[in-house]
Amino acid sequence: MSEFHPIIYVRGYAMTPGEIAQTVSTPYMGFNLGSTKVRQSWTGDVERHVFESPLIRLMKEYDYRDIYSDGIEIAGPLPRKSIVIYRYYETADKDLGSGRVLSIPEAAIGLRDLIHQVRQQVCGDDPELFETFRVHLVAHSMGGLVCRCFLQNDEISTRQDRNLVSKVFTYATPHNGIEMAGFNVPSVLGLWDMNNFNRKQMANYLGLSGSPERVDTLDDKFDPQRFFCFVGTNHRDYEAAFGMSRRLAGEMSDGLVKISNATVRGAPRAFAFRSHSGPYGVVNSEEGYQNLVRFLFGDYRVDGVLEVEKLPLPPSVQKARDEGRQVRASYYFESTVAPRGALQFRLSERRRDTFSAILRRYDEMLDIEKAGLQSPRSPTLFSVFLDTRRITVGRTLVFSLELAISTTGYTVDNRLWFDQHVEGEYLFRDTLTIRATRGDEGWSLRYIRTDESFSEGRGRLAESDDDGFSIPLTSRKGFRANLHLELQSTEAMVPA
Secondary structure (H helix, E strand, C coil): CCCCCEEEECCCCCCCCHHHHHHCCCCCCCCCCCCEECCCCCCCCCCEECCHHHHHHHHHHCCCCCEECCCCCCCCCCCCCEEEEECCHHHHCCCCCCCCCHHHHHHHHHHHHHHHHHHHHHHCHHHHHHHHHCCEEEECHHHHHHHHHHHCCCCCCHHHCCCCEEEEEECCCCCCCCCECEEECCCCCCCHHHHHHHHHHHHHHHHCCCCCCCCCCCCCCHHHHHHHEEECCCCCCCHHCCCCCCCCCCCCCCCCHHHHHCCCCCCEEEEEECCCCCCECCCCCCCCHHHCCCCCHCCCCEEEEEEEEEECCHHHHHHHHHCCEEEECCCEEEEEEEEEECCCCEEEEECHCCCEEEEEEEEHCCCHHHHCCCCCCCCCEEEEEEEEEHCCCCCCCEEEEECCCCCCEEEEEEECCCCCCCCCCCEEEEEEEEEEEEEEEEEEHHHECCCCCHHHHHCCCCCEEEEEEEEEECCCCCEEEEEEEEEHHHHHHCCC
């Protein structure tokens, strides 16, 4: 079965009547917007890079096409490689509709009906094509909630309806709602339907029972491994509401959605220094596009988990601990992943200086009984999708991992400890080049620590086990961990 299914794009939230009118007036609802600027760092440095838009790149690189002809949408047969824009805001425009904004459930019903319509146009009367038909859903912001409402609400879709969806990719969707100044959007705020992002309202239209504190679960209605979350980490460049949104959302957000609220539980995700929208936004970015096509069309997935064995203390802090004083510490885990040949993008980037690094307490990893856990909270560094069709040399998949571990600071007897060590120093920092080659007997994996050797070498052979591969990592300071890598085919993700 081909992985090149029709793509349905579901755009995000349009707040005011003017924004709705502007949205309806465009044929591709933002999926055609590109960019010529890239922020290289949080300092504001800008480099010129032409990203033509997801729409154009899908057309040029994968032979997709739109469904417009002679100024109207094609009502007859469609090719499998079609890009369909779900125009659910047209009812809210007084020129083309009634002027009434659809609720999330109403938009989800429309999405269900659109999927069935596209199936009819692609498959015709061919029963075999009907049986194998699937679509990919791609959504920005609130569009991802429309998709989830369709997939999760039993009053809107059946299991057979949901089985028509192969994969879902969301950009900057508030999967656990929107918070401003630390508070969830109130349910009484009906102005411009902003209460769509209140967790109580979300639980209702997502079909979640009870009053859950978090609503970022697919509730066993759709496989989270087929649901990808692309997360922005740049709050500075989001200009909506004259910059008020980014000030209220604050750091650790894309200017609107908190990083901690932008993912679905158990789903693969990637992070990029991009804002919620605009010229530095997630949709019109090379990073977003590269993750999109690798998730939809790639054939392998690699997950990296760091199993920490030892986190050394500076000598002065260790001395205080040996004297029986209470020592507490939390740690940042920074990881950046890029495939070979990537000059203008990273597949995932979590950094301390963009407030997106993974944070773990010492007890969560090495003293789980004290933390009240049954197993360590080993940080998942990345989940990336790779495509063997993009291999430039030989038959080896090659990607790099920049990894750095540091502490937020040490407290001794509940007071910050500044006596001798320098704040912000790294316990471990290196870039690994990882090479995965598939032979007659399965996969072999080699790695090179490029702070020690050039990346052109063959490297060391990683140890293999039933679950994947293990790379031992140590530093002269005494840090010790195992990087566990699991490599799997994406064929298992596709529904039968």
